[in-house]
Amino acid sequence: MDQQVNMYRKMLAAAVSSILLEHGFDTVEKECLGTLTEMIQAFISEVGNQSKNYCELSGRSEPLIADVVLGFVDMGFNFNSLDSYVKSGKHSVLPTLQTQQPQKQLSMLPAGTKQPLPSHIPQHLPQFPDPHAYVRTPTHKQPIIDYESVREKAAIQKKDIEKALTKFLAKTSPTHNLFDTDESNIFPLIACKPAYPPYLSALLPPGSDFRSRGLGL
Structure with a gap:
């Protein structure tokens, strides 16, 4: 239905463009063309509604040309000017409508085999999706x-x-640089902190309590 409405809308826009071309206009803005198309669509719809009302008022189901003329008169439009415009031959004829091919639905890749609906579910309901x-x-x-x-x-x-710990220490501790440059972040080396006195670790065996009490240090 939307595709049909869009097709009619395009034909109305083409008719409006043809009328503007007949009156000497070379170009038209998109917003202006949309407004004029909306106006002519509303006008045609109102003429159709008025014609239908007069048709039903007369007890008929199909409108006649007299109903259309009464619809034009009720809207304040001179129907005779339309006849003279048609006979003038100055208007351009729009091309015939061409059937448009319906858009193909994209076929999704199926995953597995769909299970049929069980007996307690009505068959008019949608089928089960893919098993996954x-x-x-x-x-x-x-x-x-x-x-x-x-x-x-x-x-x-x-x-x-180890790599993450090394980077952390290089950023939070004093470092040495391999090159004599101002940029200290190029190949940083973690600065060594020698113990004082350096021979203390050799004198105190591992696991001894003298590290914190001995030698008055």
Whole structure:
């Protein structure tokens, strides 16, 4: 129905454009053409309604030319001027309407076989969608549990953690630069913080309590 209305609307716009061309206009703005098309559509609709009313008032189901003339008169339009305009031969004839091919519906790729409606559901209701729309479908991959993949994944995670920690320390701690430039963010090296005195770690064995109490340090 919408496609038919659009076709009639295009023909009305072509008729309005032809009338403007007859009166010496070369171009017309799109908004102006739309307004004039709406006006002539409203005029034709009103003439049709008036003709139908006079037809039904006379007890007939199909309007005659007399009903149309009365519709024009009721709207204050001189019907004789229309006859003289048609006989003048100055108007252009619009091309005949051509049938438009209906747009083809896009065929979606089916996924699975559609299930028929059970007996307790009326057959005039819509069919079931594709099975993947309501049948359980796993949305995650199965975990990989083989030894080689787990070891490889653990090594990659450890490497990523060390890299992230190194970048964090390089941004929050003092760093050294390999090159003597003002840009210190090129190849930064984490500055070493030597313990004082340096031989203390060698004198105190690991796990000893003397690190915090011994030697008065």
